[in-house]
Amino acid sequence: MAKKKPPSRAECPVERSVDIIGDEWSLLVIRDAFDGVRRFGEFQKSLGMAKNILSTRLRHLVTHGILEVVPASDGSAFHEYVLTRKGRDLFQVLVGLRQWGEHHCFQPDEAHSVLVDTEQGRPVRALEVRSESGRPVTSTETVVKKVAEKKPRAKR
Amino acid sequence: MAKKKPPSRAECPVERSVDIIGDEWSLLVIRDAFDGVRRFGEFQKSLGMAKNILSTRLRHLVTHGILEVVPASDGSAFHEYVLTRKGRDLFQVLVGLRQWGEHHCFQPDEAHSVLVDTEQGRPVRALEVRSESGRPVTSTETVVKKVAEKKPRAKR
DNA sequence: CAATATGGTTTCAAAATGAAACCATCCGGA
DNA sequence: TCCGGATGGTTTCATTTTGAAACCATATTG
Secondary structure (H helix, E strand, O other): OOOOOOOOOOOOOHHHHHHHOOHHHHHHHHHHHHOOOOOHHHHHHHOOOOHHHHHHHHHHHHOOEEEEEEEEOOOOOEEEEEOOOHHHHHHHHHHHHHHHHHHOOOOOOOOOEEEEEEEOOOOOOOOEEEEOOOOOOOOEEEEEEEEOOOOOOOOO | OOOOOOOOOOOHHHHHHHHHHHHHHHHHHHHHOOOOOOOHHHHHHOOOOHHHHHHHHHHHHHHHEEEEEEEEEOOOEEEEEEHHHHHHOOHHHHHHHHHHHHHHHHOOOOOOEEEEOOOOOOOOOOOOOOOOOOOOOOHHHHEEOOOOOOOOOOOO
């Protein structure tokens, strides 16, 4: 839920991300936002979630700069929730979740939606993690380098 | 928590993924597993979570084939939890979360750990979503194509 | 200007969480 | 081999979060 906790001070970026968007509803709200959902009622209907929970989630995402509130695009007095740059930058994460789900959460004969590029109408490629030199690397070929203890710069 | 719910029948792969791993603890357990954590006590200490919750999460991840229980590598009678192929395939998702966190959840002067490839010891590249032709595409250049209503194949 | 749609908030029961106590097995040493 | 501690849990219970439903204020529509 929208955490009362102070912003995560973890040194691990994964942890900070998860602290913000690592709950089911937030990720699904973001997915809907990528799909063009903008209005409170649309989210609620699409996700089938309780209004109070949606309300806290939207507030949470706005607070964290992932969504922003803008005047309704149809000129009415209502407002809408749209992804910020920060929110759109979650694209790779959503694509990763999508591709993993496609690969591991469906039976071979089961149909699922597909992410296609609008230009060609063909499915996007599988995400690849690449080294700086461009070589694809697997998880076993990488390691997390802990942050060096910030050595206070010698006075100069 | 470990859901009692039957496996998600959503047609959206993102939703199925999120239904399985879309909670804070599961993702952090998986992150630790990528970092080589294998023992119950290690997870518990690393994550600082209650043992009962860790217990349900590990069971949940094992049930869903993301972790598997193997005999302890040190020959003791205890066992260990290691990522399966399915679990390792979450690499891109974790990398996505990491890179987003690095970019959006740290102050410019704040240090954070870094994922490097062991071969060169240099940070991996930023994930890119590419079209089938290899062109990088943004979220605005893609669309989710809903699954065609499975048309029962005409009898032949 | 009345009726309804929209976008919430409040209330309250049920479920999940987390801290702590408890417990069984394993291991290492005297 | 037997004792004490480490390991890997489960149980218990108070607190927190969730979710369904009722309620409410403003906006829009007829």
